Amino acid sequence: MKPERLVEIDRLTKRFALPGPLVGRRRTIVAVDEVTLTIARGETLGLVGESGSGKTTLGRCVLRLTEPDEGRVRFAGVEVLALRAEALRRMRRRMQIVFQEATLSLNPRLRIGAAIREPVELHGLARGPSARARVVELLAEVGLDRTLGDHYPHQLSGGQRQRVGIARALSVEPEFLVLDEPISNLDVSLGAQVLNLLADLQARHGLTYLLIAHDLAVVRHLADRVAVVYLGRVVELAPAAALYQQPLHPYTASLLAAASVPDPQAARPRIVLSGEPPSAASPPPGCAFQPRCPHPKKDQRCIAERPALREVQPGRWAACHYAENAVEILRKG
Amino acid sequence: MKPLLSVRDLTTVFSLPGGLVARPVDGVSLDLFPGETLALVGESGSGKTTLALSLLRLIPEPPGRIDPASRVELDGTDVMRLDSTALRRVRGGGMAMIFQEPGSSLNPVMTVGSQIAETVRVHARLDRGAARRRTRDLLADVGLSDPDRRLDQYPHELSGGMQQRVMIAMALAGHPRVLIADEPTTALDVTIQLQILDLLTDLKRRLGLAVLLITHDLGVAARVADRVAVMYAGRIVESGPTARLFQRPRHPYTEALLLAVPRVDRPAERLPVVPGQPPPATDWPAGCRFHPRCRHAWERCRGAEPDLLGTDQEHVARCWLMDEPGRRAP
Numbered sequence: 001m002k003p004e005r006l007v008e009i010d011r012l013t014k015r016f017a018l019p020g021p022l023v024g025r026r027r028t029i030v031a032v033d034e035v036t037l038t039i040a041r042g043e044t045l046g047l048v049g050e051s052g053s054g055k056t057t058l059g060r061c062v063l064r065l066t067e068p069d070e071g072r073v074r075f076a077g078v079e080v081l082a083l084r085a086e087a088l089r090r091m092r093r094r095m096q097i098v099f100q101e102a103t104l105s106l107n108p109r110l111r112i113g114a115a116i117r118e119p120v121e122l123h124g125l126a127r128g129p130s131a132r133a134r135v136v137e138l139l140a141e142v143g144l145d146r147t148l149g150d151h152y153p154h155q156l157s158g159g160q161r162q163r164v165g166i167a168r169a170l171s172v173e174p175e176f177l178v179l180d181e182p183i184s185n186l187d188v189s190l191g192a193q194v195l196n197l198l199a200d201l202q203a204r205h206g207l208t209y210l211l212i213a214h215d216l217a218v219v220r221h222l223a224d225r226v227a228v229v230y231l232g233r234v235v236e237l238a239p240a241a242a243l244y245q246q247p248l249h250p251y252t253a254s255l256l257a258a259a260s261v262p263d264p265q266a267a268r269p270r271i272v273l274s275g276e277p278p279s280a281a282s283p284p285p286g287c288a289f290q291p292r293c294p295h296p297k298k299d300q301r302c303i304a305e306r307p308a309l310r311e312v313q314p315g316r317w318a319a320c321h322y323a324e325n326a327v328e329i330l331r332k333g
Numbered sequence: 334m335k336p337l338l339s340v341r342d343l344t345t346v347f348s349l350p351g352g353l354v355a356r357p358v359d360g361v362s363l364d365l366f367p368g369e370t371l372a373l374v375g376e377s378g379s380g381k382t383t384l385a386l387s388l389l390r391l392i393p394e395p396p397g398r399i400d401p402a403s404r405v406e407l408d409g410t411d412v413m414r415l416d417s418t419a420l421r422r423v424r425g426g427g428m429a430m431i432f433q434e435p436g437s438s439l440n441p442v443m444t445v446g447s448q449i450a451e452t453v454r455v456h457a458r459l460d461r462g463a464a465r466r467r468t469r470d471l472l473a474d475v476g477l478s479d480p481d482r483r484l485d486q487y488p489h490e491l492s493g494g495m496q497q498r499v500m501i502a503m504a505l506a507g508h509p510r511v512l513i514a515d516e517p518t519t520a521l522d523v524t525i526q527l528q529i530l531d532l533l534t535d536l537k538r539r540l541g542l543a544v545l546l547i548t549h550d551l552g553v554a555a556r557v558a559d560r561v562a563v564m565y566a567g568r569i570v571e572s573g574p575t576a577r578l579f580q581r582p583r584h585p586y587t588e589a590l591l592l593a594v595p596r597v598d599r600p601a602e603r604l605p606v607v608p609g610q611p612p613p614a615t616d617w618p619a620g621c622r623f624h625p626r627c628r629h630a631w632e633r634c635r636g637a638e639p640d641l642l643g644t645d646q647e648h649v650a651r652c653w654l655m656d657e658p659g660r661r662a663p
Contacts, residue, residue, distance in 0.1 A: 260556065
């Protein structure tokens with residue numbers, strides 16, 4: 001039996017208007033550009049990209065925290081974008097988000113216990129003493145001492161606050177979590193603890209994750225499949241093990257080569273990309289990555305024709321005309 | 334070879350409300366040689382940034398205070414005893430510093446060219462035209478494309494990577510011999526990080542700079558440092574040549590930290606974690622400061638703090654296991 005598709009994202013597009021003249025055409029940027037992805041129940045899909053790639057906007061569009069302009073999102077078969085306010089509110093109980101900066105999503109004047117109890121009561125899951133008991137249970141679940149329930153956010157460390165953010169998201173018993181850079185503000189030793197916690201929670205509750213990160217290393221530790229985004233488009237999609245073994249898109253190869261590895265002797269491919277990611281307001285013609293691309297086969301076709309995301313090998317997708325020759329990228333360096 | 338920068342027993346304390354006293358840097362000694370990059374690695378609260386600011390006496394006093402017994406010698410000059418005029422010459426002239434957020438260190442309403450030219454003219458008597466030419470050369474030196482056009486641009490017109498290059502150009506304006514770089518690539522995307530790290534290495538070689546690179550990222554240290562010093566709880570707990578330190582970490586903290594880093598070149602598996610949290614600077618643990626989180630700790634570790642120990646003088650660790658290796662837990 002095929003695993004159930006819990007989240008189906010179909011040609012999702014989000015544009016933002018740039019500030020501009022009051023009269024006449026305003027420039028727009030396409031933050032998310034016809035992205036199609038599915039996530040199976042119980043799976044972790046990693047979404048990796050640099051700043052400005054649109055990864056966070058995509059995550060927000062899936063939950064309708066940002067309204068997409070085009071495309072569809074189905075959650076357990078339900079058209080999320082067609083839901084009206086009340087139905088959407090009920091749907092939100094099933095899909096939650098954990099933000100990068102837990103501090104910003106916590107009310108500084110609300111004690112931790114109350115902050116976790118709030119969504120429980122809001123969704124009518126428990127009330128009074130049973131809601132308080134649920135808070136104690138959730139604190140334990142994320143590895144926090146129950147006495148921390150009486151503290152205020154500023155009395156907690158960054159790692160503890162991130163656990164509170166996770167407890168809040170879990171409080172409504174969701175099936176699906178968007179994890180937006182969940183450890184990028186944490187120190188190494190605390191980040192490792194939170195990554196392990198996320199793995200434990202997934203195993204215990206059968207959760208489905210969309211893990212958004214700029215860091216391929218973090219994603220490797222949780223993701224079953226990885227989608228790499230560049231300028232709003234998915235450029236590579238593959239099972240994690242295969243992608244780290246042999247990336248098919250030159251951008252993925254460059255990201256892997258640039259990733260920091262705490263071992264000076266590690267055999268590392270050396271690819272230093274020149275230049276900066278282009279602005280989403282004026283993307284280059286053809287392949288958006290073409291001006292920086294280190295692929296030895298790069299040619300006129302890359303400028304003339306935008307490569308579609310295609311299945312290069314079974315289960316492995318890449319948006320590169322020369323994905324079949326990917327192995328040559330590293331040989332060159 | 335004589336060190337260019339020699340630090341002995343540097344201690345910086347802060348008086349906090351409620352009578353608390355924090356000692357974020359507590360008796361740190363280190364040497365920095367010309368033409369080398371020393372990476373100072375540590376997590377938040379380990380004291381690495383306070384250490385960097387203390388070297389240039391940029392600690393706000395009060396509430397901060399650098400202990401008068403601390404010695405910081407730059408090429409034989411005791412920085413701690415300089416008057417304000419001489420200190421100004423050292424800042425930027427002898428030692429220059431760049432920071433994590435280039436955007437917040439640049440003046441948003443001044444062009445890039447005039448900001449750097451201003452610094453150029455603090456350090457050398459040049460007329461406007463000559464200062465502008467020197468500024469242009471500096472921008473070219475740090476690898477900014479189209480330096481003539483950049484001169485008249487404002488910081489917001491530049492990307493984060495380009496802004497960091499501008500900060501480096503400004504730091505080089507006074508011909509410093511020591512460059513202190515505090516998390517210079519942390520705010521940048523990985524592909525841009527690599528460009529800036531390459532630039533720092535190139536400048537070190539070309540100008541014979543001594544670079545003190547402060548970072549939380551062990552991978553950054555592995556990539557560019559000649560030597561590494563690891564900080565924990567206000568102390569240097571291990572230091573050694575990069576290859577040896579990474580290959581065979583001697584301090585349990587360094588060892589645990591290395592294992593806790595997610596890596597792109599290792600198959601997914603559960604990350605071994607360092608239990609607990611780093612201690613606050615107001616309350617360093619007695620004995621070895623890492624002992625409450627250390628899986629090897631025994632009586633001796635609770636009772637007394639070791640010095641930096643080791644038979645290999647270049648690679649030392651502040652750990653009693655150096656003295657009693659048989660105690661190392663499997």
